[in-house]
Amino acid sequence: MSRLLAIAASRWTRLMLLALILLSLQTTVLSDLRPFGVMVPLMLLFAVAVGAVHGSEIGAITGMVVGVMYDCVLTSPLGLSSLVFAAAAIGAGLLPYFVREPTWWSRLIAVATFAAIGEMLNPVAQGIIGLSGWLHPRIFVIGFVVAVMAGLTAPILMPLSRWTLRESVSR
Amino acid sequence: MLLALTSIILLTLDLQGSSATSTVRTVFGVVFRPIESVTRVITRPLSNSWYGITHYDDVDTQNQLLREKIAQQEGAAVAAAASVRLSQELLALNGLPTLAGINSVTAQVIGDSPSNYLQSIEINQGSESGINIGMPVLNAAGLVGRVTRVFADRAVVMLITDPEYALSVKVVSTPRSVTATTIANEQSATTVTVEPIPDTTVATTVPVATIPGFTPGATTVPATPVGVTTLTIPISGTLAIRETGILEGQGSSRPPTVRFISTDQRFGAIEVGAPIVSSGGSMSLAPPDIVIGVVSRVVPRLGTAGPLLEIKLVADLSNLSFLRILLYQPITERVTP
Numbered sequence: 001m002s003r004l005l006a007i008a009a010s011r012w013t014r015l016m017l018l019a020l021i022l023l024s025l026q027t028t029v030l031s032d033l034r035p036f037g038v039m040v041p042l043m044l045l046f047a048v049a050v051g052a053v054h055g056s057e058i059g060a061i062t063g064m065v066v067g068v069m070y071d072c073v074l075t076s077p078l079g080l081s082s083l084v085f086a087a088a089a090i091g092a093g094l095l096p097y098f099v100r101e102p103t104w105w106s107r108l109i110a111v112a113t114f115a116a117i118g119e120m121l122n123p124v125a126q127g128i129i130g131l132s133g134w135l136h137p138r139i140f141v142i143g144f145v146v147a148v149m150a151g152l153t154a155p156i157l158m159p160l161s162r163w164t165l166r167e168s169v170s171r
Numbered sequence: 172m173l174l175a176l177t178s179i180i181l182l183t184l185d186l187q188g189s190s191a192t193s194t195v196r197t198v199f200g201v202v203f204r205p206i207e208s209v210t211r212v213i214t215r216p217l218s219n220s221w222y223g224i225t226h227y228d229d230v231d232t233q234n235q236l237l238r239e240k241i242a243q244q245e246g247a248a249v250a251a252a253a254s255v256r257l258s259q260e261l262l263a264l265n266g267l268p269t270l271a272g273i274n275s276v277t278a279q280v281i282g283d284s285p286s287n288y289l290q291s292i293e294i295n296q297g298s299e300s301g302i303n304i305g306m307p308v309l310n311a312a313g314l315v316g317r318v319t320r321v322f323a324d325r326a327v328v329m330l331i332t333d334p335e336y337a338l339s340v341k342v343v344s345t346p347r348s349v350t351a352t353t354i355a356n357e358q359s360a361t362t363v364t365v366e367p368i369p370d371t372t373v374a375t376t377v378p379v380a381t382i383p384g385f386t387p388g389a390t391t392v393p394a395t396p397v398g399v400t401t402l403t404i405p406i407s408g409t410l411a412i413r414e415t416g417i418l419e420g421q422g423s424s425r426p427p428t429v430r431f432i433s434t435d436q437r438f439g440a441i442e443v444g445a446p447i448v449s450s451g452g453s454m455s456l457a458p459p460d461i462v463i464g465v466v467s468r469v470v471p472r473l474g475t476a477g478p479l480l481e482i483k484l485v486a487d488l489s490n491l492s493f494l495r496i497l498l499y500q501p502i503t504e505r506v507t508p
Contacts, residue, residue, distance in 0.1 A: 027207055027285040032218040037423075074289060075291055075319055079180070080182060082174075082178045086178065122286075122287075129186065133421065
């Protein structure tokens with residue numbers, strides 16, 4: 001019983017539950033609200049925010065988990081988003097290698113940059129596995145809007161990721 | 172590295188159509204759908220507020236335009252209905268398939284694609300209503316897409332603009348100008364006059380009463396010659412000629428294209444504005460003669476490739492609400508008991 005409670009209280013359980021809520025927001029309200037015709041990829045933004053806050057390893061695992069969940073509601077092949085999200089989160093997690101003591105705004109820039117790269121990487125990955133047709137100039141517009149939206153949402157997503165993936169719950 | 176390998180294995184399994192990945196999706200759907208439904212209810216006021224703020228002026232303008240358009244089209248609709256009925260009767264007499272003979276299900280759009288790189292929507296009818304994968308989806312204007320995933324009470328529709336979408340279509344080369352006019356009068360019969368304007372030939376006009384083999388019923392001849400019933404029959408040279416090609420989606424920002432059009436001399440040059448309809452056939456997932464759009468641009472290509480046609484769709488895919496799913500399956504897909 002205590003072991004079950006420990007699993008329920010673990011950070012990975014929190015991650016799964018939060019990812020379900022974020023996914024439900026993604027498929028409902030964010031599918032409707034499209035600033036400049038671009039959908040805000042909340043799942044990707046969260047994975048990248050986790051990478052920027054917790055580093056590459058935790059970011060990659062989070063990217064993988066939320067990516068598989070995202071793939072489950074799409075018609076694209078299972079594993080495609082997880083690969084892209086994990087790659088973007090790893091990229092954001094490399095920030096400490098370039099900035100000695102990352103500040104909140106350097107993390108924010110990292111989230112915005114790698115969210116845009118991750119979103120633009122998606123059609124490239126689709127093209128690699130044979131689902132061509134999405135590589136056109138509009139992906140730069142999409143990347144730019146996603147970067148702006150990532151910059152706006154990062155102040156919320158970074159504390160959220162910090163709370164979700166902290167080591168243990170304080171008693 | 173391990174995570175990357177896991178993703179690649181999942182991709183490989185899914186692309187090969189593994190049942191394991193389908194099971195994962197189904198199980199996840201069972202867990203996720205209740206959460207999504209609750210979130211949809213909670214966030215609906217937010218979505219409505221957003222639409223109210225961002226689209227109010229557009230809706231107001233559209234409303235005025237639509238009122239004007241309805242007034243203009245009320246008269247034309249009578250003529251169109253008569254023509255459609257006549258066409259269906261002719262097709263039925265000749266044993267040809269018509270859309271009127273295909274059952275359909277009406278569904279409402281309940282969600283857009285949650286991705287920037289998928290052109291799909293979700294509807295609130297599924298296998299319980301008889302919907303199957305591949306069935307064509309229409310709105311009031313024309314073809315919208317086809318069903319790609321089916322659940323018990325919902326389905327996912329791939330839009331015609333998705334790069335994965337492909338359909339065999341016909342390009343109808345019409346005479347240069349065709350007008351239809353209806354003059355309705357209580358004391359006179361309905362008159363439908365179709366006047367093609369050919370390049371050099373003149374259309375032959377034959378009064379109904381003089382068509383061999385045709386005996387008119389009781390006809391009230393009006394006092395003035397305005398309402399005299401006439402039928403204008405175009406000469407064979409001005410009849411519509413059809414050529415088939417493949418329509419393919421190009422993403423949301425670019426119009427769909429039609430290629431593999433033959434450069435047949437008989438077909439002649441394709442003009443902007445030529446209608447595009449589905450071609451049907453035993454292998455096609457859509458029945459014949461569903462309206463898709465009109466040619467908006469002709470891109471000539473060298474050699475035997477034939478021209479590339481850009482299509483302006485008649486259905487407004489950015490504003491879909493109620494859709495009709497034709498319960499149509501080609502002969503090759505039907506399961507015989």
